[in-house]
Amino acid sequence: MDFVLAVVVCFLGLVLALPVLKRRKTFRRISYYIDQLPGDKWYPLVGSVVSLWGLKREDLFQAMANRHLRLGPIFRNWYGSLPVVHLYKPEHVQVVFKSNTNINKGVFYKYLFPWLGQGLISGSGPKWRVHRKIITPSFHFNILDSYGEIFAEKGACLAKYLQRFEGKGFVEITGDLTKIGLDIITETAMGIKLGILEGNNTEGVEYANAIMSFLQVTYRRVANPLYNLDWLFKHTAVGRESERCCSVIHSFNQHIIQTRKRLLEAQGGLAVEEDELGRKKKVSFLDLLLNYQRSNPFADEEVEDEVSTFMFGGFDTTTATLTCAFAALGNHPEYLARVQEELDEIFSDEPTRKVTPQDVARMEYLDRVVREVLRCFCFVPFIYRNLDEDIAIDGYTIPRGANLSISLYNLHHDPDHYPEPFKFDPDRFLPENCAKRHPYAFVPFSAGPRNCLGQKFAMRNVKALLACVLREYNVKCQQRLEDIKYTIEIVLRPVNGLHVALERRK
Numbered sequence: 491m492d493f494v495l496a497v498v499v500c501f502l503g504l505v506l507a508l509p510v511l512k513r514r515k516t517f518r519r520i521s522y523y524i525d526q527l528p529g530d531k532w533y534p535l536v537g538s539v540v541s542l543w544g545l546k547r548e549d550l551f552q553a554m555a556n557r558h559l560r561l562g563p564i565f566r567n568w569y570g571s572l573p574v575v576h577l578y579k580p581e582h583v584q585v586v587f588k589s590n591t592n593i594n595k596g597v598f599y600k601y602l603f604p605w606l607g608q609g610l611i612s613g614s615g616p617k618w619r620v621h622r623k624i625i626t627p628s629f630h631f632n633i634l635d636s637y638g639e640i641f642a643e644k645g646a647c648l649a650k651y652l653q654r655f656e657g658k659g660f661v662e663i664t665g666d667l668t669k670i671g672l673d674i675i676t677e678t679a680m681g682i683k684l685g686i687l688e689g690n691n692t693e694g695v696e697y698a699n700a701i702m703s704f705l706q707v708t709y710r711r712v713a714n715p716l717y718n719l720d721w722l723f724k725h726t727a728v729g730r731e732s733e734r735c736c737s738v739i740h741s742f743n744q745h746i747i748q749t750r751k752r753l754l755e756a757q758g759g760l761a762v763e764e765d766e767l768g769r770k771k772k773v774s775f776l777d778l779l780l781n782y783q784r785s786n787p788f789a790d791e792e793v794e795d796e797v798s799t800f801m802f803g804g805f806d807t808t809t810a811t812l813t814c815a816f817a818a819l820g821n822h823p824e825y826l827a828r829v830q831e832e833l834d835e836i837f838s839d840e841p842t843r844k845v846t847p848q849d850v851a852r853m854e855y856l857d858r859v860v861r862e863v864l865r866c867f868c869f870v871p872f873i874y875r876n877l878d879e880d881i882a883i884d885g886y887t888i889p890r891g892a893n894l895s896i897s898l899y900n901l902h903h904d905p906d907h908y909p910e911p912f913k914f915d916p917d918r919f920l921p922e923n924c925a926k927r928h929p930y931a932f933v934p935f936s937a938g939p940r941n942c943l944g945q946k947f948a949m950r951n952v953k954a955l956l957a958c959v960l961r962e963y964n965v966k967c968q969q970r971l972e973d974i975k976y977t978i979e980i981v982l983r984p985v986n987g988l989h990v991a992l993e994r995r996k
């Protein structure tokens with residue numbers, strides 16, 4: 491038995507050390523610089539993240555975020571043979587965000603490849619540049635304006651759906667908000683109506699569940715170097731679950747792409763509607779891609795990677811923002827009252843009329859609330875880069891080839907920039923307070939060349955949905971904000987969902 495164990499350990503040791511042996515010279519340079527930084531104790535083969543192994547879902551995120559409290563604003567860790575430097579101070583992260591060279595994603599994004607492939611979020615290099623150039627026009631403000639109708643219609647649909655919870659006490663809402671999030675992104679970005687919230691689409695629900703499950707298993711790979719080995723991972727129970735999810739996601743994506751392709755073929759290409767002023771109207775990002783593909787080399791696989799990317803980018807973060815906005819306002823009746831006062835003023839002509847993009851632009855207080863939600867709950871808590879060039883930070887050289895982990899969560903809870911960082915206070919986003927802060931102290935959508943393409947879409951969408959619900963309902967949250975525990979599944983979310991009570995306003 492001891493002999494078998496020894497053989498297994500030696501074999502695993504060799505496999506874990508193999509990447510290092512292959513790139514000895516580069517590796518020596520990286521280690522030289524990295525090991526000058528403070529960091530957790532290092533063990534042969536497994537590295538220095540042993541403390542994260544085996545942590546429960548609800549403890550992993552906090553343990554990761556707390557490392558900066560122990561190790562300072564800049565430290566290194568070894569994930570097996572993978573060196574990672576961790577940062578969060580705005581003065582430090584700006585060096586990366588301002589760079590046009592250090593724009594490649596970190597190694598951890600490879601865990602997303604089975605789902606997102608080389609789409610905009612996980613991709614790097616020349617392909618990323620081409621995709622970004624093709625896709626950016628689909629987020630032009632004229633097109634966003636045309637999505638306003640869908641946001642308003644879905645907001646009204648959500649407000650109507652929520653009637654069933656009136657007077658029912660506290661109910662869990664994240665599941666329903668996920669469904670509406672998915673309905674919105676498929677209708678705007680893909681041009682397909684699903685009707686998942688109304689219960690018209692069981693495949694859509696299965697799809698959303700597969701995405702959630704994929705994200706849950708994927709994040710466990712970051713904390714466990716053994717799961718870094720693809721061949722080993724795919725033979726584990728979590729690896730098999732990951733494969734099952736990808737197959738559900740793939741079939742659903744194909745259904746969306748083929749439906750839209752047939753439509754485009756039938757009309758002989760993209761027919762961009764224009765309004766009376768000659769402005770482009772509703773053109774989905776998928777139609778733009780499919781139309782581009784008709785006369786340019788663009789593989790079917792690339793189209794599917796971007797469909798997955800936009801479904802991911804588009805619904806999960808938005809749903810999380812909506813959910814946590816209900817939690818925050820449900821804990822703070824004084825802020826809820828100010829939001830409702832603003833909405834009553836905007837809709838004083840007709841309280842239940844359709845929300846327009848012009849109305850959304852007038853919701854200044856709600857805007858501050860949503861920004862504070864993005865700061866406080868920080869749904870994308872960590873982002874990663876792989877350096878193409880050395881950078882100098884705080885007297886340290888971080889060498890090319892190293893991976894960087896930027897903690898947006900620690901950045902948004904830095905007491906140097908946000909006094910009492912765990913207190914929810916929308917007035918932090920009053921223009922005079924923003925002007926006093928470091929320009930990189932609030933970056934929920936990242937910043938620089940790899941910033942979020944959907945940020946304006948997300949802000950308008952969330953504000954329109956919140957307006958439709960809050961002008962009709964008062965909301966209370968069962969959990970106190972300080973008691974909510976989060977799990978990290980790329981996106982941060984409350985472990986046990988969120989329970990809110992809705993009462994119609996008098």
Ligand code: HEM
Pocket residue numbers: 610611622679799800803804805807808811864869870873874934935936939940941942943944945947948
């Ligand atoms: C509250 C909502 C959202 C938040 C907090 C958010 C946050 C982020 C962050 C932090 C990144 C950088 C990720 C990284 O570097 O690893 C990102 C990238 C991206 N997001 Fe969002 N996002 C949101 C909504 C959306 C929406 C609605 C869409 C699409 C409709 C979208 C599409 C994308 C895309 C395509 C990228 C990759 C951009 C690139 O690298 O070229 N996001 N997002």
